[in-house]
Amino acid sequence: MARALRGWGGASAPGREIRGEDLERIAAGAVLTRGLGRSYGDSALPPPGVEEVAGSVLADRIIGFDGDSGLLEAEAGLTIGAIERLFWPRGWTFPVLPGTQFVTLGGAVAADIHGKNHHVDGTVGRHVERLELELGDGRRVACSRRENEDLFRATLGGMGLTGHILNVAVRLQRIPSPWVWAESEKIPDLASFVAALRAAARDWPFTVGWLDALARGRRLGRGILIRGRWAEPGEGPPEPPGPQRRLAVPLLLPGWVLNRISVRAFNAFYFRRHPRTVKRGIVHPESFFHPLDAIRDWNRIYGRRGFTQHQCVLPENERPGATTRYLEALTASGLGSFLCVIKDCGPEGEGLLSFPRPGISIAVDLPLKRGTQALVDELNERVIAEGGRIYLAKDYLTRREHFQAMEPRLARFAEARRRWDPERRLASAQSVRLLEPLEAAA
């Protein structure tokens, strides 16, 4: 039986993951370390011709926690979900919570993840104090803002291409209680949505929106805006939130289940179901921060062929209407998106390839089928024209020339890689697809 490694969207490559408690030992000689494999495309897949990657998930010990400063140091395989379970009841939270809790610390740093609080707290990199890496040549080095700063900045958002992340020191944040006060509201169109996100950003630490990506014309960009904050003591139940029951998708669904009609119906239903008035109240933090985790293995709904996600950030401030033009290109294609998420981003982070920058981020799921590559090409040309960029952790189909056109920062990243991995021992399927020839020529 040939073994395959998969991305969350179903991209696969022949190969296997070597897991072990001693990450330093198993990473030695490996081209890449993989966490929980939640990147959608080929970020965590080995490059062609390589059949093994190191797996960090068993290297998950906490090295220390300072109850005064909130500094948590742990091995790279510790997951955000595990941190939540341990620290929410003690009045601390991981500073940046993405759509899923199934992310390792190493993966969070490699993708320099962001969450609903990006407009306030930036990416996870802002909260990382120090990293320990095993370089491609086996040397172990520490990096931070004071020590090997170029390596530190290249590693935040560097997709694991600067070294194997062994340990992460990150500052947790105090929370008044582990429950969340949430509000949600229907938004009729895209212009209102952008305005509503900006307005909510002034008063709320957490904002995000869901869009009906199939609505067109007047209704283009209609959806539901969600905003929230940590609940004050006494607002929520006295006990800490317990584990949530999860539904699961037991099997790969046949490809025809998600079609234009069913996706349109779902999106319309979801929009109509929400009351006209603002919905507000105390909610479980997992259902607020990690709605994607409510259904285990939800990626199976896309069937055997799988899906990809196109997530980009567009400089809506400098180029008003950029988001509208992007969504028009998407809806004109008629390729259904089950899920479309919109979020306004704050300032750019320190990571040399960190994704967010000021503007509006849009993420759309796209089933992999005939026409998807052409659509991604078209969307990427739109992104380039608007001066935006894409998120590598979601990408599977972007072409090298498109990526290089939207990333003027690549030269500095390439320089850091040349310094810290001069023999180019580290690579992923994605780095070969998007980076290598440019860097080889440089």
Place this chain on the structure above:
Amino acid sequence: MKVVFLGASRGIGRALARLMAERRDRIYLLGRDPRDLAKCAHDLDVRSEDEAVAGYGRADLAEPESFALAFDEAEAALDGLDAVVLTAAAFAPQEELELDPEAARRLLEVNFTGAVLFCEEARRRLLARGGGKLLAFSSVAGERGRKPVVLYGATKAGLTAYLEGLDHKFRCRGLVVTTAKPGFVKTGMTAALDPPPFAGEPEPVARRILEAFDRGAPVVYAPAPWRWVMAVIRQLPRAVMRRVDF
């Protein structure tokens, strides 16, 4: 519960020790590498807000003469003893063991002689205190002679038989023995093997085993489906077992 734990640094043992630490059991860690044990102790300390780990010390299944001293120190640090957990064992692919008699001898000694003598030490200590609980990890590999685990399976078959006898003889005197029989679990130990259907993850497996241990169940299979898988495999005629490769 005051627990002496050999094998908490890796795999299912690590997950089990965390569950026990998070509910504030008092644990004394035993293992081969004190530096590694110190790191595990830190991890368990943070998880339990500094309440779980009473200390750690060296013990190696390959050196049964190390057990008595290790237990002396553990009992002193814990100021008592309610339970002993043994999850440690050696593993190597069958083909490697066939080529290397020295490696085969080591595995046989560690997994059978070492494990049984460790449990004997635990039995004496617990009975001296009027009883207690013993949890030891055997394996579904001990249920039938199977091609991929001829030697490893033989050590586990022996250990299972010993633990069953121990339970039969001493339960009436207050020594409750639980034999855990993990199926395939995705740990560092099995990293080189292809995961079969029903392969488990360490944490849910540890959760199931701890629940059975708390209940005093004599035997627990985990993940759960392996109980039924093994019920079938135990009944398969030898002619079939000889032909299949699992």
